[in-house]
Amino acid sequence: MFSSLALTQALPYLPLVQGDIAYGVERRADxxxxxxxxxxxxxxxxxxxxxxxxxxxxxxxxxxxxxxxxxxxxxxxxxxxxxxxxxxxxxxxxxxxxxxxxxxxxxxxxxxxxxxxxxxxxxxxxxxxxxxxxxxxxxxxxxxxxxxxxxxxxxxxxxxxxxxxxxxxxxxxxxxxxxxxxYQRHCPHCGYPVEQAMSGWAQRCTNSEDDFRLLFPRVEPAVIMTVVDAQDRLLIQHNKAWKNPLLYSVSAGFVEAGENLEHACRRETFEETGIRVGEVKYLGSQPWPYKISLMMGFKGQALSTDIQVDGEEVGDARWVTRDEYTDLLVTGQIEAPGKATIARVMIEEWYGRQI
Ligand SMILES: [Zn+2]
Incomplete structure (x- = not known):
């Protein structure tokens, strides 16, 4: 079976990458x-x-x-x-x-x-x-x-x-x-209020009995994936939580405790759309500062094509060829994710050009 993943390159540019600032980490403790x-x-x-x-x-x-x-x-x-x-x-x-x-x-x-x-x-x-x-x-x-x-x-x-x-x-x-x-105004270990530390990059617990514990942000890992079938069609979906009824994007979700990234990709896609995913390939990552998550993008090869949406999180999902996707966009039947999102860049990687 032809695998489009073999030709897939890592994403060359993502919208929320860091610029050229020098963090000066060695000075933060001052x-x-x-x-x-x-x-x-x-x-x-x-x-x-x-x-x-x-x-x-x-x-x-x-x-x-x-x-x-x-x-x-x-x-x-x-x-x-x-x-x-x-x-x-x-x-x-x-x-x-x-x-x-x-x-x-x-x-x-x-x-x-x-x-x-x-x-x-x-x-x-x-x-x-x-x-x-x-x-x-x-x-x-x-x-x-x-x-x-x-x-x-x-x-x-x-x-x-x-x-x-x-x-x-x-x-x-x-x-x-x-x-x-x-969202973190108290120490998660003892419940005391926290104060700023490390020039804003950490917090310190104010409880002496907790040894003024230093607290760092917990970045939440999330996976997002473009899933393609043997005909190189893309799986797109509309989630019920999205306010824009025309928005179609790709599957995404938080990594569960004790789970690796590849498993999270396969589990999320199966839970949301009923599609089994085999091989997955890493595309790139970008921070998503709401809830301090880190979005890690993958491309997955579908092993099945029979869509069954969960009906809870996902309202509709469908396979599209590039021509079908173009037609849906230009006729205004669907809209692509926003330009700051990794989802858009991932869809563009499949599409072969900018949306
Ligand atoms: Zn504490």
Whole structure:
């Protein structure tokens, strides 16, 4: 039997890959790292809040344009340096630096726990940010609340297709850590509150009897797979949880305890569609910062073609040739996954060109 997997190459490019930032891991344990780099000229600050990214005011409208270029809102590090120690509700992450004549550091601030502020108060503070005469920062109490009010806030799915690889990397890291801070507020071992550690990349338990245990994020592995049959048709499916009734993508799911990746691929496909998968081939991976998961993409060869959807998670599944897939797309009967997703790149690998 012909196996299209034999010709399948690893994916050359994935949307949420890391850019060229140097993590500076060896410096993270320094408790003064963030305070120090914020005072260096050239340090920039990027912002996240409740799963969203700050972009310059007015850019949210660009997420509806396919060709627009978006960028992250950036504050000068020196502008927030004095205020940050007075705002324990603001969580800071040292993202790393870019090489140059002098290193250009990037610090992310998580404003999820900052109370909202009226646009009028906000206007006063953010204008200060770019006023060189205002060196005293005597009004720093409101600068984080004003940032919340004065920037636009967008989803990674809208941002990534329109942004540079460098900024997508920054955005993905800060969203992953911010989402972790939001759902792990207590030590999973003893239940005590946690505090920030390792320049934002870890947490520390505040219980002395738990030896102030250092806690690292648990990345959740998930598999996603394109499944093809002997005629090189692709298995596509619509899941009931997807709000867009036209969205068709491929099978995916979390790896169970004690399971390897190949087994997870075969189990998920069989559970969702009744299709048995034989050989599987690794395609590539990308982080998916919601719930800090890591999506690992595979291509699987189907051993059967009789579809039986589970009816719970998957509402419909079908085999398509490339011509049939093209026809479904151009006639608007289905829509492909978004441009920031690994699913789209995997489908394009099968399709042989961009969707
Ligand atoms: Zn603890």
């Amino acid at each position: 408790p003064h790292l963030i305070d120090d780099v914020l005072r260096e000229a050239g340090t920039s600050v990027v912002l996240t809040r409740a799963g969203l990214l700050a972009v310059p005011f007015g850019q949210r409208a660009l997420t509806r344009q396919s060709t627009a270029h978006m960028r992250l809102a950036m504050l000068p590090g020196q502008y927030v340096a004095d205020a940050l120690p007075h705002h324990p509700e603001v969580k800071a992450i040292y993202l790393g630096s870019y090489a140059g004549a002098a290193p250009q550091h990037v610090v992310a601030l998580d404003l999820t726990d900052v109370a909202h502020q009226s646009p009028e108060d906000a206007a006063r503070h953010v204008d200060d940010a770019f006023d060189d005469a205002n060196g005293g920062h005597d009004t720093h109490d409101g600068i984080f609340a004003s940032a919340v009010a004065r920037f636009d806030w967008v989803d990674l799915r809208g941002f990534a297709p329109r942004a540079s690889a460098r900024e997508i990397g920054q955005a993905t890291t800060m969203l992953a850590l911010s989402n972790w801070f939001a």
